[in-house]
Amino acid sequence: MTRTVYLNGEYLPEHEAKVSIFDRAFLMADGVYEVTSVLGGKLIDFPGHAARLDRSLTELGMRNPVSTDELLEIHRELVRANDLDEGLIYLQITRGAPGDRDFVFPDPETTEPTIVLFTQSKPGLADSPSAKKGLHVISIADERWGRRDIKTVQLLYPSMGKMMAKKAGADDAWMVQDGFVTEGTSNNAYFIKGNRIVTRPRSYDILHGITRAAVLRFAAEAQMEVEERPFTVDEAKQADEAFITSASAFVTPVVRIDDTPVGDGTPGPKALRLREIYLEESLKAAI
Template identity: 65%
Template sequence: MRTVYVNGSWVSEDQAVISVFDRGFLMADAVYEVTTVIDGKLVDFAGHIARLDRSLGELDMPSPATPEELLDLHREIVAKNGITDGRVYLQVTRGNPGDRDFLFPDPKVTRPTLVLFTQITGRPEDSADAKRGLKILTIPDVRWGRRDIKTTQLLYPSMGKMMAKKAGCDDAWFIEDGLVTEGTSNNAWIVKGGKLITRGLSNDILHGITRAAVMRYAAEAQMEVEERSFTLDEAQAADEAFVTSASAFVMPVVEIDGARLGDGKPGRVAARLREIYLDESRKSGV
């Protein structure tokens, strides 16, 4: 049974509870981060904490702990749960004001709720999806306009994954104004003529930490990266495609709305970037 952190206490997962009046439960008034663990080390931790701080700031929500305290908590929960390869989920809510109200509670009175829990995964090299590649379904993007804030408002992305599953696909990409925004839980990329193309940062997409790392590694490997929007037609005509996220790393895409990319197998560029990302992550983990 997992050990979970809830507001200053380490408890078994069956004892991990928050109030029914917590605003995270009532209004999804909460943000979260997911930090990957590889070989027992935290990957891209500084980036995740910086994005957490940005999300909290955009929602005028107080931080429950310093970056140093959060690092200690992450390391402790990894140790307590014996995580070698897995993930640490951190969630911060605006807390429990004792009743339901649309207005924000006084932060001097109502402190944020802080929860951490873990998941165990297999070794990244053993991923069946990475060897096979993903099949993608596209769906309309009807999410709210601040997708750059990593909130727990994940109902539509969850619905998107279910739509993909029912269609015999692995995941969904969102389409808005004829352009691909991102995946349900990842940033979307295509490769054409050796050039990597991914949508530029704005309020329309999540500012992916893995996306940023892959851009650095691609530049170091002298790969050309172009930040711009692309259409569904462009994606279906691409030489390759892939997605990036803390849980998927670099994951190849082999089919979009039934259109097979290349020979229908994971592409060379995606495979190389995945290899580079995992190698660098092992070197830089904390």
């Protein structure tokens, strides 16, 4: 079935949607994005994604072409038009196509941003086999630019990291800088020791995950300790459990890091319980 997508104020069949070759996302990776999960036809954590989108645009001096209410309506219309029950909505806003290629930013007040949204159907998203089996991650050097807190479309190195993992027979990679884990290629990273969750604090070094914020809040409400600090790969290998969070993976256990099993090498009970809590609470608040 041909998807209906949204491009610059229009709902179009996907094969009719066209973007200029001079768009700065194409030429300069000059754009930001968000991915919102859809479960039961409803949006998960939409307000958080909308707020982070505004922050990313502000950090890059870009203008948001739509209000939050308009953005919500676009999301809902795409869910309806594509009969989306479980899946994802991808949103990208770029600085636009002001003219010929130039390193100098165009004036945001006189240049119209490009906004694109499309859906991806993912049946079984909430009942993922990866959550039951657990992930095998490898550690790799973090060679990205310094502003990882801005959710830009500069995704080449994370993509290369996933390919490194695939080549090694693993599922994903955790990136390491100055001896400490920053995050996964498309997710935040954690380990559990006893009743304590350890994860890197928010800074320019990591994406300020929307799922991360919700999971840490739910963990605290479940009487788990949360310690936000840098940690090493060896610490995570010696932990009782490990896991990742993201908008599409929710909470997914990590059972092996490099060649070392985490705990007994199976998904841990605390990570699985956090996944249950996250899904239960997020579905209650879905819109």
